[in-house]
Amino acid sequence: MEKVIDVQSLRKDFKSHSSRSGLKGAFRDLFTRNYKVISAVKDISFTVNEGEMVGYIGENGAGKSTSIKMLTGILTPTSGTVRVNGMDPHKEREKFVRSIGVVFGQRSQLWWDIAVQESFRLLKKVYNVPDDVYNEHMNHVIESLDIGPLLDKPVRKLSLGQRMRCELAAALLHNPKLLFLDEPTIGLDVLVKLKIRNFLKEINEKYKTTILLTTHDLTDIEALCDRVVMLDEGQIIYDGELAKLRSNWGEGKQIEFQFGEQVSGEQLQPLLKELEAEWTKGDRDNVWIANVINEEHVISEVIGRVVAANRITDIKIHEISTEEIIRNIYEEGMLNG
């Protein structure tokens, strides 16, 4: 299969000047400056094949944005090689960006004051898309994203969800082989999120568009991506199937008890004796969560013992969410499995 993204020991260092404290320090700064080199991305390597949908995740400051910006040709790498769509993004920038689409959730691609379709017209010219190709492709995009009625409204009058769908359409105007999505569903309601996800799945199937998705909303990734690349402190700490991540780390269930009266940790502790389970306090009053391994007899045993000893007003059983898995991974640092 064709490699769409090929990154080898990619690195980005930022030199930042750290100021000394106090007036005397400020004066010394005038003559000699202290520079600190901060590595935002430390020698990462990975490849993405055509048609893959990859979730690119990490906490704030993990190096996600910086590496995406190197992949899209915005930043120049300090060292290492990047080949995207067979090109070197920052060296052949103008040619390269024709082959990618970019959506930055917090930044608009569209012109604020003019109607959406006028923005599309400008972008069509900028990307030099021929009329027939544009019509065929965009009619389909406009229909699937259901933005037809919005086309003659200025962007500033659109709601966030409407704007986001238009942004997505704008990024796909030149039918790129590769799509970078940075927080595309931030602040959107569930219905719009679903619509966007369905649309992304559809173009992935129809055009074999490769998608690299960055998001804090892991439900997006669960819905779309088979593979995740996880970054921490500028390094890749996990690169593989989402399912495997879940099976290695998410083996277990959570049983959430809402107690009818005040209970304390000491009271509850003996109830889990000799079972592979432990308590954590819930976020509401009188709510405690038992984290147990995913085995029938343990689960029933825990519920049985707790119900026998206390008055319960509610019980819920959840699987451990991906979010929690990821939180656990970050808390424990490196991934071993």
Next chain:
Amino acid sequence: MKHTSIFFLYVAQYMKTRLTYRVDMLMEIMSDLLFQAVNLIFILVVFGHTNMLSGWSKDEIIFIYGFFLVPFAIFGAFFNIWDFNERYIVKGEMDRILTRPVHSLFQIILERMELESLFGVLTGIAVMIYAGSRLDLSLSWYDPIVFLFMVLGGAFVYAGIFILLASISFWSDSRTSIMPMMYNIGNYGRYPVDIYNKVIRFVLTWILPFAFVGVYPSAYFLGREEWYGYAFLTPVMGAVFFGFAIFMWNIGVTKYRGAGN
């Protein structure tokens, strides 16, 4: 070819949005006119006290001012990127620019153009005709062509300086107050350089060559032969400065650090 068609599409779009805010546009043109009038009055006041300024008469200086308005209007319409640092570097709009397949500076020029400024071309020509008729200047057939080159040279000198200043933002994103200062220095080019001392004259000729936007090219039309050498350097200086600015800009883009999210 592609660039010209993009350019005209942007211009059309610009007109459309501007025409919906007609009052704004009118106000802008009015304030430009007022500003130009104040400058003219200043010249008249100075000449209320004296007849000559280092051998230049009142009408000659008014002519220089009129000439200056033309390249300045072109600069103001297309290259007035004084807020580049704030808008594109600090707010990170440069990210968006860099994901589009057109030269970054060209895109910024298109986004920041203010076509109202072009009105200054008319004022400038009117002032030159007024001063020129009082000075009995005669025009040869090739003078309009020379005028075009001089104006473009002057506009490119101005553009070059401001692009260079904007490029600094790629290396250091701290806010500076260089831009307003530069507008002041730019005004020095409207007066004959021989009224300044040697150092300033040198600076205005070779370092921040604002003299090529006003005095030097005007000297050609005023028939001041002692300045002809400098006058004919105008298009050259424009090309050199503009070229150098683009060169520095292109290096700057590779140093762009992006705004944090």
